[in-house]
Amino acid sequence: MTGETRPLFPRWQRMGGTRALPDRAATMRRTATGLLVAMAGIYVLAGQYLGLHPSIGYVRAFAEAAMVGGLADWFAVTALFRRPLGLPIPHTAIIPENKDRIADTMAQFLQDNFLTPAVVARRMQDMNLAKAAGEYLAAPAKGDTGERIRAGAGELIAEFLESLDPERLGSQMRSGLKTIAARVEIAPLAGQLLTAAIADKRHLPLIDSAIRWAGLTIEANEDMIRAMIHEKANGLVRWTGLDEKLANSVLDGLYKLLAEVLVDPEHPLRGKLEEGLAQLAHDLLHDPEMQARVEKAKNDLLDNPVVGRWWLGVWERIRGGLLKTAREPGGGLSAAFADTIADLGTALQGDPRLQVQINRFARRTAVGVATRYGGQIVRLVSETVKRWDAHTVTDRIESAVGRDLQFIRMNGTLVGGLVGVTIHAVEAAL
Structure with missing residues (x-):
C-alpha cells in the first residue's frame, strides 16, 4: 500500500463517530506514560536519600522494578502497532507487517464460525423470525x-x-x-x-x-x-x-x-x-x-x-x-x-403453521446463501481488509483495544514494582 492515508468514512469521522474511543485511549496512554515517568522520578529521588531510613530502599526497589516492568510493557504494546522509537527491531510493528495474514485469519474465522451451512442452520433453528x-x-x-x-x-x-x-x-x-x-x-x-x-x-x-x-x-x-x-x-x-x-x-x-x-x-x-x-x-x-x-x-x-x-x-x-x-x-x-x-x-403473529413455513423458508434461504455465497462473502471481507493501508488498520485496531492495552502498561508498572519490593525484602532478610 502506498500513498496518503485516507479515512474510510470521512463524514462519519468529522461528525465524531470515532472520537470517543481515540480520546479515551489517548487519555489512558498519557496516564500510563505519566506513571512510568513518576516511577523514574521516584527512583532518582530515592537514590539520593538511601541513608536516611531503611524504608527508602524499598521505595527505590519498587520504583526500579516498576520502571523495568513499565518499559517492558510499553515496548510490547508499542511493538504491536509500530516500531518503538522508529528503530528497525525484529518482530515489531506486528499488526502492520501481518495485515494480510490478519485479514485471511479474520475471514477464515468468519467462515468457520458463522457462514458454514451447519452453523447457520443450527443458529436459526430456535429463532422464530x-x-x-x-x-x-x-x-x-x-x-x-x-x-x-x-x-x-x-x-x-x-x-x-x-x-x-x-x-x-x-x-x-x-x-x-x-x-x-x-x-x-x-x-x-x-x-x-x-x-x-x-x-x-x-x-x-x-x-x-x-x-x-x-x-x-x-x-x-x-x-x-x-x-x-x-x-x-x-x-x-x-x-x-x-x-x-x-x-x-x-x-x-x-x-x-x-x-x-x-x-x-x-x-x-x-x-x-x-x-x-x-x-x-x-x-x-x-x-x-x-x-x-x-x-x-x-x-x-x-x-x-x-x-x-x-x-x-x-x-x-x-x-x-x-x-x-x-x-x-x-x-x-x-x-x-x-x-x-x-x-x-x-x-404472522397468530398462525403457528404460517410461522413454521416462513421460518423453514428463511432457514433454507440462509443456508443456501451460506452454501453458495459464503466463500464470496469471506473473500470480500479478506480483500477489503487487505485493501486498507497499514496505518488505517493500525488505527482501527488501536482505537478498539488501545485503552485496555494502556491498562496493561499500568498494571505492568505496578506489578513490576511489587515484584521489586518482594525481591528487595527477600534480600534484606537473607
Missing part, C-alpha cells in the same frame, strides 16, 4: 409510527413509479398484453360464451338492446335517410312531393317494425335474430373459416398503431392516478399498503 417480524409489522399500525410507515410506504411507491420510464414500461406492458392476447383463440371462447348465454336466455336483453339501438340510430339520422330517399327519387316524384311522403312512410314502417319486434317475444324477425345468433355461435366453435377471420381481425386490431397509442395514454393515466393516490396524505395507496402490512403482521 416470522413471529418477530409479525410483532414488528403489526405494532406500527397505530400512532406516530404508523403514520411514518404510511408516509414512507406512499413515498416509496411514488418514487418507484417515477423512476420508471413511462414510455418504455408502457410499451413493454403493451407488448406483454399483445403477446398474451395473440395466444388466446378468441373465436372458440366467444362461441362458448354465446352458446351458454343462449342456453340461459341471457341473449334476450342483448337483442332488446340491439333493437333499441337500431331505433335510436334511425331517429338520430332521419335527415340523412330523407335526403337519400329524395336523391334516389326521380324528378316527377320530387315535383309532386311524393318523395316526402315516401320518406315518412319508410321511417314510420321502420319504427313500427322495431316496436313490434321489441314488444312481441314471438315476432318472426326476433326468431330470425335468435337463429342468427345461434348460427354465429356454431360457426365460432366449429367453422375454421370463421375462426380464421376472427383471428385475423384480432391480430389486425392488435397491430394497429392507434391501439398502441391508446394503450400508452391509458397507462399514463393509470400511472398518474397511482402517483396522486400514493402521495395523498393519510390515505390512498400509502394507507392501503400500511394496512396490508399490519394485516400481514397480525397473521
